[in-house]
Amino acid sequence: MTAVVEQRMAEPVNESVTKGSLRIDDVVKIYDPDGAAVMAVDHCSIDIPAGEICMIVGPSGCGKTTLLNAIAGFHDITSGSIHMDGELLCGPGQMQAEPGSDRIVVFQNGALFPWKTNLDNIAFGPMMAGKLSKSEIYEKARTMMADAGLSGTENNYPGEISSGLRRRVEIVRALMNDPKVLLFDEPYRALDSLTKSVMHEALLEIYYRNKVTIFFITHDLEEAIFLGHRLIIMSSRPCKPKKIVEVDIPHPRDYSVLTSARFREIMSEAKGVVHEEAQKAFDAGEKEG
């Protein structure tokens, strides 16, 4: 059984981005915690062209994070395969991908190391890789912090700055490694809507400057439409693509988009599907997973 949705041809969205295409092919993930097999991801196929902002939308606990974890290499898949730029990440022969700095996760609750200063956090990846000298790394880190409006917080610890700034530090920490793909696991979930709107624009600015592919999990439709080239609306557990919504609002976008007629049209198109799935998930009494 393959995904019912039609797949469009994978072509680079952003012409200059040639790396970071993801091909998720017929992936199944079955958890077997106590002998009772739970299917988290059901024959899921998604093609993400390089440079796309691909929004994975679905109700809480639908198994979206499972898919992200499989790409990141945090756990294995039961069957199917995931390729990045044509190279196998996981699939037959190697069911669990090796985590690496070409695919970096921005975590739901943030994973800046609270015991390292913001600067040390940002320098962490390159320091581990050990390819550049320490002074080169820190110079780059300072420059990137300045570009992201983080000057003055270099020697603060993450616990001392606002949660919005922490998210920005975390994204900069990821970008320091020149990743091909950024994997966002509902990173703005805990933020209030005003901070969120600021963060969305900041994220887009970062995206326009750094050519990466973005795989972004959310259950917030407004966020999804505002940021994404494409929405992949997932069915609730087991998780599989149910409907793909193209967001044909041209980039670069700013917050005026939110009040445009096209935005509202896309919103109403997507909302019906999402609501139906949310209702199903609610009825099934699924917990966060």
Added chain:
Amino acid sequence: MANSSEVADSAVSMAAPQSTEISSMSLTMYRVSNWLKSPRPYLMVIGFAAVLSFWYFAVEVWKLPRFQDMPGLTEVFSEWFSKDPYYGLSVYTPEYYKHIGISLRRIGFAFLLATGLGVPLGLFLGWSKTFREYVFPLFELFRPIPVLAWVPLAIIMFVGSETPVVFLTFLASFFATTLNTMLGVESIDESYSRAARCLGANRWQTFKHVVVPGAMPYIFTGLQISIGVAWFSLVAGEMVSGQFGLGYVINTSYMMIEYPKIIIGMITLGIVGYSTSAMVRLLGDYLMQWRVRELALGDS
């Protein structure tokens, strides 16, 4: 676009904290001055006064039953601060400091040994599931055995009077430190090690940069408990085996019917014990600046 990027800028400048460094010293001073302004020190004085006056009245004025053999407040304090103490132990006698010094030395050895062995053991227990399978059941079997039950074996196993006491003191500390360190490793949010692996850290780098600092708050909770139980077992050890030391003072004073010395020994234990745990806390604050600063923001 211009409008909203202004919003972004002002959000940044509002949220960006001052880059002034908060040193642990200035933070301590700040806390002390806040403490003096609050009602807490006065309540503390009232608490002390209540206990001391009960002691004074019960023993020396009302002469309550079962209290008549207790050394009185005035007797103890005049002995403690006497230049020519009747029982030979006061703040003016070198012997007093010798007892404190020897107890402290034993605590120091035992605590360092317990920390030096317990922290690495706890880290590996929390980190490696396989290692844990081997060691933890054994550990759990030994842990509930009270220190006092070890006394005979300690005297048989170790030569002299010094090593058994240090061993007994070490034991309880070691278990407290190891267990808390292990819990500390378990408490670390999985996201941190996942993030480290994403960013290219290998297993050893993850251990060094995530596991050790992540467990640090629990380790220091463990060390606080450890130094407390160290004093507990030290006194037990000194009462049974050993010469000199505050536990020895208390025990021999009882034998020799020099009752005021018992109380002097006890109060001294309280003061010295409190000082050592305060030192452990200060060391923790020094090593975990990130935590101190987070908590400082929480306070204000």
